Amino acid sequence: MSDRVVDELMEAVWTCEEQGRSSVDEILGATHGSATREDIRRAQEQELLRLEGERIQLTQNGREKAENQMRRHRLAERLLVDALGLPLAQVEALACTAEHLVMPEVADGICTLLGHPRECPHGRPIPPGECCQEGRKEAGRALSPLSEAPLERELRVAYLRTRDHDRLHLLLSLGLVPGTRLRLHQKHPAVVVEVGQAEFALDREVASDIVAWLE
Amino acid sequence: MKQPEIGPKTLLLLGNLKVGKTTLLFALAGSSTRPVRLPGIERELEAGSLGSTGRFENLLDAPGCGLLSEHSADANLLRRLLSERRVGGVLLVLDGKNLRRGLALCQQLAEFEIPVAVALNLSDEAAQRGIEVDAAALSQLLDVPVVPTVAVERQNLAALRRALEQARPLSRSLRVGECQEPGELEATSGCFAKAEELAARVTRMRPAAADGIGRRLSRLTRRPLTGIPIALLVLASLYLFVGWFGAGVLVDWIEHGLFEGLLLPPLLRLSEALPWPWLREMLFGPFGVISVGLVLSVGIVLPALLTFYLAMAYLEDSGYLPRLALLLDRLMRRIGLTGKGVLPLIMGFSCVTAALLATRALDTRKQRLVAVLLLVLGVPCAPLISVAAVVFSRLAPGEALLYLGVILANILVIGLVANHVLPGKRGDLAIELPPLRWPRLANLLVKTGWRTWWFLREALPFFLMGCLALFALERLGALAALESTLRPVLQKLLGLPADSAALFLMSMVRREAGGALLLPQLEAGLYDGVQVVVVLVVMTLMIPCVNAALACYRVQGFWRATGMLLFTIPWALLWGMLVNVGCHVLGWQF
Numbered sequence: 001m002s003d004r005v006v007d008e009l010m011e012a013v014w015t016c017e018e019q020g021r022s023s024v025d026e027i028l029g030a031t032h033g034s035a036t037r038e039d040i041r042r043a044q045e046q047e048l049l050r051l052e053g054e055r056i057q058l059t060q061n062g063r064e065k066a067e068n069q070m071r072r073h074r075l076a077e078r079l080l081v082d083a084l085g086l087p088l089a090q091v092e093a094l095a096c097t098a099e100h101l102v103m104p105e106v107a108d109g110i111c112t113l114l115g116h117p118r119e120c121p122h123g124r125p126i127p128p129g130e131c132c133q134e135g136r137k138e139a140g141r142a143l144s145p146l147s148e149a150p151l152e153r154e155l156r157v158a159y160l161r162t163r164d165h166d167r168l169h170l171l172l173s174l175g176l177v178p179g180t181r182l183r184l185h186q187k188h189p190a191v192v193v194e195v196g197q198a199e200f201a202l203d204r205e206v207a208s209d210i211v212a213w214l215e
Numbered sequence: 216m217k218q219p220e221i222g223p224k225t226l227l228l229l230g231n232l233k234v235g236k237t238t239l240l241f242a243l244a245g246s247s248t249r250p251v252r253l254p255g256i257e258r259e260l261e262a263g264s265l266g267s268t269g270r271f272e273n274l275l276d277a278p279g280c281g282l283l284s285e286h287s288a289d290a291n292l293l294r295r296l297l298s299e300r301r302v303g304g305v306l307l308v309l310d311g312k313n314l315r316r317g318l319a320l321c322q323q324l325a326e327f328e329i330p331v332a333v334a335l336n337l338s339d340e341a342a343q344r345g346i347e348v349d350a351a352a353l354s355q356l357l358d359v360p361v362v363p364t365v366a367v368e369r370q371n372l373a374a375l376r377r378a379l380e381q382a383r384p385l386s387r388s389l390r391v392g393e394c395q396e397p398g399e400l401e402a403t404s405g406c407f408a409k410a411e412e413l414a415a416r417v418t419r420m421r422p423a424a425a426d427g428i429g430r431r432l433s434r435l436t437r438r439p440l441t442g443i444p445i446a447l448l449v450l451a452s453l454y455l456f457v458g459w460f461g462a463g464v465l466v467d468w469i470e471h472g473l474f475e476g477l478l479l480p481p482l483l484r485l486s487e488a489l490p491w492p493w494l495r496e497m498l499f500g501p502f503g504v505i506s507v508g509l510v511l512s513v514g515i516v517l518p519a520l521l522t523f524y525l526a527m528a529y530l531e532d533s534g535y536l537p538r539l540a541l542l543l544d545r546l547m548r549r550i551g552l553t554g555k556g557v558l559p560l561i562m563g564f565s566c567v568t569a570a571l572l573a574t575r576a577l578d579t580r581k582q583r584l585v586a587v588l589l590l591v592l593g594v595p596c597a598p599l600i601s602v603a604a605v606v607f608s609r610l611a612p613g614e615a616l617l618y619l620g621v622i623l624a625n626i627l628v629i630g631l632v633a634n635h636v637l638p639g640k641r642g643d644l645a646i647e648l649p650p651l652r653w654p655r656l657a658n659l660l661v662k663t664g665w666r667t668w669w670f671l672r673e674a675l676p677f678f679l680m681g682c683l684a685l686f687a688l689e690r691l692g693a694l695a696a697l698e699s700t701l702r703p704v705l706q707k708l709l710g711l712p713a714d715s716a717a718l719f720l721m722s723m724v725r726r727e728a729g730g731a732l733l734l735p736q737l738e739a740g741l742y743d744g745v746q747v748v749v750v751l752v753v754m755t756l757m758i759p760c761v762n763a764a765l766a767c768y769r770v771q772g773f774w775r776a777t778g779m780l781l782f783t784i785p786w787a788l789l790w791g792m793l794v795n796v797g798c799h800v801l802g803w804q805f
Contacts, residue, residue, distance in 0.1 A: 160400065166286070166578055168400065170645045173281030175316045177404040179411075189439055190544045190644055197312035197344055201437070201541040203553060203644035 009035040014066040022055045067127045072107050073099040074120035081121045147208040155212040162209040219262040219273040223303035226271045230308035232279035233649040235336045239366040240276045283323040297327045304330035304382045311341030311348045318410035325389040330382035331359045338363040345421040352417040358386035433651045436538045461522025462604030470514040508682035511731035519601030528662040532654035550630020551585040553644040559586050563594035567759050571766040581639030593625045595755045598727035614744045681724040710795040722754045745798045749791045756787035
């Protein structure tokens, strides 16, 4: 049995709880039969759920896990509907896959990009993340090439968009790989970034090939 | 002294750029450091003896690199040294404040299963920035000895020497097979992610003391508003130190005080006792081996060169030069050079031959070609600059400015045209800006001493031979014949006296020797300011010294090198004529 079934179970518990339901049968029904009582036992072992008679409660750990998962799922739905214009009917299956692929910091990026949406396309609440509490404003700028990123902020390299092998190798050997945290110091006459305790000078063309998240 | 023997008893110094490998080499091996050639490897490397009879007897310095998987000549060389087991072990130099990059390199090194010891260098700079690396924990993680050092202050070297005996292969857990495949972005990212995690496990951050003066100065030097005035200030100081102090004051002391005041008069008196007049003329005549050859090389070129090398070593060790490359990036792009391409050009101002060989490290064919063109066709090397500085220190500032203007204009013209005409890609600017450091006097003196010694070894025989040749040609009457042949070119085209043929002959042996020969003529009042500028411009742009010509053949092949070298002759004459005619038309006199 994969953990994905447990994930689905957690989602079902969360959704039912939103509707004020918590019995074992209602929850198993909400998973459309993909989860069984055996899965509930497994989730209990992982200290995600508590069984009180026939009622299921989330533990503290379980609540955090389910909340994160729902956040990613519903943000993915919003992204697919709002940004990519997919019909609502097709979205559900895709969002189920997407939620497993999206890292937490990327979720914050999508959330900021979409302007911190409060509800999913079905009208259910999206659990707020850190980015919403901070009220990050750079909606369209969550992801930007270094040549246009804001100065003196924490950035993290998302991807390198160059097809030039020499340039790619140059950036790799300097350690400017996806996942690298950096800070932008200046853009003229060349771009200067600080990575850890090292400073690098890049020309604008190279810098525009490095796409970074605003953290 | 005998050459260090490179083999199983040799430790290779490996590390990222600017982590203090060479300083560590000098700290451990001291004056035994020598350039060595390894069979089958074109590049000369530095090696030195550890002076012990332990497991390792000598050290081999390697070029710095970010990753062993890099696509560069330097990384290829390193991979060969390691995989062919040309060395018995590795002394990995890590920078305490940039552990992530060092540990990425370290993971790649683990693949080679070679004995390793680690010097955790620059621990003082790390501490200043509030970074504490737990050497014991790092040693446990890597499964090899780790010793914190401060190479410039020779701290902990005894402990490091002891640790070398315990060198062993890096922990197997570091090995990431895929990291060797640089084509895979994911693999390299993974390598760095793991390095970051390892670094975090052994590093503690304390709140750092407020920005040190070094960091504030570093910021000021890279911003255009403050950086450009600072760059001008640096150049002005360079000019004051080399042009005024070295070429003026110091040369004056040595040439007039030491040679003319103390050494030459008794020698001249002795020579009067010589029974053969030709021998007297050979030693003390107008092309005398002692009165001209020795006085010009040791009395004039050497002191000026010494100050120039000292100033260059200061700039190199301070970490300032990459900031200059950053500020000049816009301009350098115009002439087809960016980032790394600037470095051979800067090196060319020290020695064109070494710079030509260094062009092989450039990334694209176009960059290599543009750099070679500029070096062959327009960059004056340190000895020539020194001579020019001595000459100009005896004239008004106008000539110096005219010479400088012509040299810069020539570089710009060649660069602009080459960049426009030559097909291909220009390189990217992506360089590290090392922290600004106060250079240590001892290191500067060692570096300057070495370069000066090399100059003497290389150039002194040429100076003396050049004098002998001119002396012989004059005795045989060949010089007069040559002068009358060249008279039309020299007098009509360049506006020079016919006997300037001797200067150009001498400059074919070594450029600065020809320039130096100008000095006695200048003192005799035979040349005016414009003529001096013409002579120096032609010498600077025409065929560089024999060694540089050979280096040009090595890096560009027969046809292209021959073409370039032959092209320098009409090109140099054209500029010389432009200066001559231009000055007369505009009525400029000095």
